[in-house]
Amino acid sequence: MAWSSASHPDRLLLTRQFPIGPDRLPEFEPIMQAANRIWNSCVWHSREIREKENRWPNEGELKAKFKFFKVWKELHSQSAQAVVEEYFEAVSGYRKHRENGHEDMRPPDFKPKKHLRTVTWKKQGFDVRPDGLGLKRSRGKDPVSVPLPAGWNVIVLPDGRSVTGTPVEVKVKAIVRRRKVENLILHVTFDFGVVPVRPEAGPVAAYDYNAAMLARATSAGVLDLFVGRELLAQIQYRNKVLAEFQAKLSRLREGSRRRRRLQAAKGRVLEKLDRRIRHMEHALTKALAELDRKEGIAVAVLGDLTGLRRSAGTGKKGKKANQKINQMAYDRLGSQQGYKNLMRGIRTIFLPEKYTSSTCYACGHHHPASRRRRGHWECERCGFSLQADLNGAGNLLKRRLTGDRIDLPAPVPVRVIRHWRWDRRHNRFVHVSSRAGA
Incomplete structure (x- = not known):
C-alpha cells in the first residue's frame, strides 16, 4: 500500500495488489513489449540528441515524435505517455545524482527486446465494471477485461468502518524468476476521499x-x-x-x-x-x-x-x-x-x-x-x-x-x-x- 497527500493532506490513497495469473500472459505480452519498445525509442532518441546538440530532449518533444509511430498505437494514449514520463523520471534521477557528485551513475539504458515492462493505465484508460476492470487499448482494439473478487474496491478501517474507493490508476507488472513469468500482478490505486481526522487541539x-x-x-x-x-x-x-x-x-x-x-x-x-x-x-x-x-x-x-x-x-x-x-x-x-x-x-x-x-x-x-x-x-x-x-x-x-x-x-x-x-x-x-x- 502507498500513501499520498498531493491534493489534500487528509486524502487517503491506497494501492492494492491482485494476482492475475500467468495464464493471462498472451493477452498482456504484446502490450508490455510495446511499452518496452517505446522506452527503448526514448533511450535511442535521447542519445542521438545528446551527440548532435549536447542536450537532453524534453518530455513534450519525445511524446510529439513517437505519437505517430506504429508501436504507440498498441497502447492507450495515456499508457504510452506514461512510459515517456517514467523515462524522464529516471533521467531526472540520473542527472540529480551526477550533480551531487556520483560520477559512477549511468543514464537509463536499453532493455532487452522481450522485456515485459510494467504498463500504467491512468484514470481515463480503464472502465470500472461490476465484476472488475476493463483496460483500454488504442482505438479499434478491444479492451482487456480483468475480473476481480467481490469487495475489491472496499477496505475496512481500524475502527470497523467500510469505505469504498474510486480507482485512479492501474498497473500490470510481471513477476519473472529464472526467465519464466511466474505471475502477473495488478496494482490498483484507490482514492478513498478525505478521511475525517481528530481536532488538532487534541493530544x-x-x-x-x-x-x-x-x-x-x-x-x-x-x-x-x-x-x-x-x-x-x-x-x-x-x-x-x-x-x-x-x-x-x-x-x-x-x-x-x-x-x-x-x-x-x-x-x-x-x-x-x-x-x-x-x-x-x-x-x-x-x-x-x-x-x-x-x-x-x-x-x-x-x-x-x-x-x-x-x-x-x-x-x-x-x-x-x-x-x-x-x-x-x-x-x-x-x-x-x-x-x-x-x-x-x-x-x-x-x-x-x-x-x-x-x-x-x-x-x-x-x-x-x-x-x-x-x-x-x-x-x-x-x-x-x-x-x-x-x-x-x-x-x-x-x-x-x-x-x-x-x-x-x-x-x-x-x-x-x-x-x-x-x-x-x-x-x-x-x-x-x-x-x-x-
Whole structure:
C-alpha cells in the first residue's frame, strides 16, 4: 500500500495488489513489449540528441515524435505517455545524482527486446465494471477485461468502518524468476476521499527517527523508545550480501553464462531480504499508529529530514554515522506511518529537527557537547539525564506545543518511559523492561 497527500493532506490513497495469473500472459505480452519498445525509442532518441546538440530532449518533444509511430498505437494514449514520463523520471534521477557528485551513475539504458515492462493505465484508460476492470487499448482494439473478487474496491478501517474507493490508476507488472513469468500482478490505486481526522487541539505525539532507535514523546509525558537494532542488522546484512555478489560479478566476463546465473541468484537473495526488511518496517509503523490510536493522539509530529544525507556526505559526521544515515529509509517510514495514521483519524505533520538533538528538553539550554557517547544526554546546566533520542523527540514535541520555541523549559514533565524490542518469535515489537531494552 502507498500513501499520498498531493491534493489534500487528509486524502487517503491506497494501492492494492491482485494476482492475475500467468495464464493471462498472451493477452498482456504484446502490450508490455510495446511499452518496452517505446522506452527503448526514448533511450535511442535521447542519445542521438545528446551527440548532435549536447542536450537532453524534453518530455513534450519525445511524446510529439513517437505519437505517430506504429508501436504507440498498441497502447492507450495515456499508457504510452506514461512510459515517456517514467523515462524522464529516471533521467531526472540520473542527472540529480551526477550533480551531487556520483560520477559512477549511468543514464537509463536499453532493455532487452522481450522485456515485459510494467504498463500504467491512468484514470481515463480503464472502465470500472461490476465484476472488475476493463483496460483500454488504442482505438479499434478491444479492451482487456480483468475480473476481480467481490469487495475489491472496499477496505475496512481500524475502527470497523467500510469505505469504498474510486480507482485512479492501474498497473500490470510481471513477476519473472529464472526467465519464466511466474505471475502477473495488478496494482490498483484507490482514492478513498478525505478521511475525517481528530481536532488538532487534541493530544500530540512526536517522533525522532534514528538508525538504531526510534523515540516517541507525547503531550501526556509518556516516552517510548523502540529499539531498532534488528532492523538495522538486517539492512547491514543485506549490504554485506550485495557487496559479496558484486565482488564475484566483477571477476566474470560480461554476458557469460556464469554471470547471468549469478545475477539471477543475486536477485532472488536480495528480494527475500528486502521482503524481510519491509515487513519489519510495516510492523514498526503499525505499532506506532496503534499506540497513537489507543492513546487518543490527534496530531503526530515527524521530523523533516530533507537534506540529511547531503549534510552527512559533507564530512560533518563520522564514517559510521554517515553509513547508518544513508542506509535507513526515513522517507518510506514516514510515508507508511502517515497513511496508517490517516486510516485511524490522526493527522501527520512534519516539523524541522534543527537543534532538537543539541538542546536540553528540561531547561532549553543549547549545548551540543551534552550529548555523550552511546546516545546519552546529560545537560551541563541542569543535570537532566535522558536517552539522547528521547531528548530529541521531546524537543520536537516542545516545538509543536510552544510554537517553535525549543529554548523554553519543558511544557510537559517526563512521567513514564517505556521500551519496545523486536520479538523474533511473533515478528512484532513488544513492550519489554528497561533492562531488556538497553
